[in-house]
Amino acid sequence: MNIAVVGTGYVGLVAGACLAETGNHVTCVDIDQEKIDGLNRGEIPIYEPGLEPLVERNLEDGRLRFTTDATNALKGAEVVFIAVGTPPGEDGSADLQHVLSVARTIGRTMESETIVITKSTVPVGTAAKVRAAIEAETDIPVHVCSNPEFLKEGAAVDDFMKPDRVVLGVDSEYAGEVLTELYQPFVRTGASILLMDIASAEITKYAANAMLATRISFMNMIARLCEVTGADVDMVRRGVGSDGRIGPSFLFPGVGYGGSCFPKDVKALVRTQRELGVDASILEAVEALNDGQKHLILSWVTDRFGDDLSGMTFGVWGLAFKPNTDDMREAPSVVTIEGLLARGAAIVAHDPEAMEESRKHYLGDRIRYSESDYEVLRGADALVIHTEWLPYRRPDYNRMKSLLKNPVIFDGRNLYDPVRMARRGFEYHCVGRPSLPTTGS
Numbered sequence: 001m002n003i004a005v006v007g008t009g010y011v012g013l014v015a016g017a018c019l020a021e022t023g024n025h026v027t028c029v030d031i032d033q034e035k036i037d038g039l040n041r042g043e044i045p046i047y048e049p050g051l052e053p054l055v056e057r058n059l060e061d062g063r064l065r066f067t068t069d070a071t072n073a074l075k076g077a078e079v080v081f082i083a084v085g086t087p088p089g090e091d092g093s094a095d096l097q098h099v100l101s102v103a104r105t106i107g108r109t110m111e112s113e114t115i116v117i118t119k120s121t122v123p124v125g126t127a128a129k130v131r132a133a134i135e136a137e138t139d140i141p142v143h144v145c146s147n148p149e150f151l152k153e154g155a156a157v158d159d160f161m162k163p164d165r166v167v168l169g170v171d172s173e174y175a176g177e178v179l180t181e182l183y184q185p186f187v188r189t190g191a192s193i194l195l196m197d198i199a200s201a202e203i204t205k206y207a208a209n210a211m212l213a214t215r216i217s218f219m220n221m222i223a224r225l226c227e228v229t230g231a232d233v234d235m236v237r238r239g240v241g242s243d244g245r246i247g248p249s250f251l252f253p254g255v256g257y258g259g260s261c262f263p264k265d266v267k268a269l270v271r272t273q274r275e276l277g278v279d280a281s282i283l284e285a286v287e288a289l290n291d292g293q294k295h296l297i298l299s300w301v302t303d304r305f306g307d308d309l310s311g312m313t314f315g316v317w318g319l320a321f322k323p324n325t326d327d328m329r330e331a332p333s334v335v336t337i338e339g340l341l342a343r344g345a346a347i348v349a350h351d352p353e354a355m356e357e358s359r360k361h362y363l364g365d366r367i368r369y370s371e372s373d374y375e376v377l378r379g380a381d382a383l384v385i386h387t388e389w390l391p392y393r394r395p396d397y398n399r400m401k402s403l404l405k406n407p408v409i410f411d412g413r414n415l416y417d418p419v420r421m422a423r424r425g426f427e428y429h430c431v432g433r434p435s436l437p438t439t440g441s
């Protein structure tokens with residue numbers, strides 16, 4: 001099948017490469033010339049495990065192309081995916097300008113009956129706007145469908161190749177048949193293709209992200225209760241998560257959710273609910289709790305060292321909003337580090353993948369970066385942990401202690417056991433578990 005994917009970010013690039021891998025001819029379009037030039041040289045603009053060989057192989061085999069020329073790419077495409085960004089507008093609603101601009105281009109360009117699919121996360125009712133934008137430009141029949149994407153950054157290729165389910169909101173039997181066939185190679189092991197009406201598909205995406213964000217904020221709320229009662233949130237998490245009705249995923253307390261999806265999707269859903277007169281109080285609470293949670297480490301640090309941190313240096317492990325990605329959009333690390341800098345502290349940070357991203361787009365040269373995770377500890381007054389990258393999970397504690405000026409750790413991801421840390425002589429602050437007096441040296 002000839003496919004065009006418009007928008008070559010996390011979603012468009014992964015979808016394009018995976019669809020090419022199953023034998024389709026895919027043209028990926030983006031307005032970012034630098035990104036497209038790089039991709040044509042085989043350079044992947046994001047860190048995503050498994051993506052590079054997939055892109056390389058399909059480029060070489062001629063099934064995958066990258067271009068900024070939308071007109072050319074859209075001509076002859078039987079199926080067009082819209083996968084451009086939908087960032088939050090000033091009022092929190094999803095900004096649809098990129099989606100609708102692509103829709104107008106499709107309308108001006110298409111030469112025969114085409115299936116257009118919104119893969120970007122868009123509020124309920126958007127497919128109708130996309131259809132109107134296309135039909136304002138052409139009389140050729142168009143099918144507009146919704147196929148929300150559920151991939152997780154850091155496991156995006158795996159998630160696309162082996163989805164839990166594929167949600168297809170379709171406007172006709174024909175579109176349903178074509179898209180079911182397109183997705184068949186990805187569901188051979190039994191995942192379902194869920195055909196539904198378009199509004200339900202659009203809402204499914206927001207409901208899924210809002211549910212996951214709710215679980216995180218819920219557990220962060222329980223962690224606070226544990227803190228004031230001396231309980232251990234990790235025990236509570238296991239006790240709750242082993243209930244088959246609840247399950248263990250997305251119950252880890254921490255420094256709040258970040259990334260390009262949960263914060264903006266919760267905001268946009270709240271906005272849609274308010275507009276439609278539907279009570280949004282659960283999600284308003286989820287959001288407020290998360291905003292507070294992002295300041296948790298800062299409050300630990302100022303409680304411990306006071307508000308004036310001038311002359312102090314903090315080592316930081318982890319900048320990305322979660323492991324296995326270089327994405328720093330809405331990352332809690334930025335909130336902590338900005339707060340520490342504003343109070344006069346100096347920062348030395350390490351992240352296995354996100355340091356370049358931080359330097360280019362977030363913290364610039366206001367902090368120092370180290371290629372070595374242990375070097376950030378040398379002479380630091382404390383270590384702050386934001387991201388649960390694997391190499392941070394079982395470190396050399398003796399080496400850490402010998403490098404740090406004070407053996408103090410503020411761990412926003414509960415990587416270590418508080419009892420053992422006390423025995424090892426660390427002052428160890430973590431989420432929803434008691435801080436214990438050190439017993440070792």
Ligand SMILES: NC(=O)c1ccc[n+]([C@@H]2O[C@H](COP(=O)([O-])OP(=O)(O)OC[C@H]3O[C@@H](n4cnc5c(N)ncnc54)[C@H](O)[C@@H]3O)[C@@H](O)[C@H]2O)c1
Binds near residue numbers: 011035121261
């Ligand atoms: N990142 C995720 O984990 C994820 C998961 C599921 C769904 N989504 C949703 O998918 C959509 C895309 O997300 P993303 O993370 O891939 O975004 P992204 O910011 O990484 O990429 C978007 C791309 O679209 C391009 N673009 C913008 N306007 C364009 C236009 N008119 N023509 C061609 N290209 C254009 C941009 O240059 C950019 O490369 C969003 O709606 C997001 O909510 C994201």
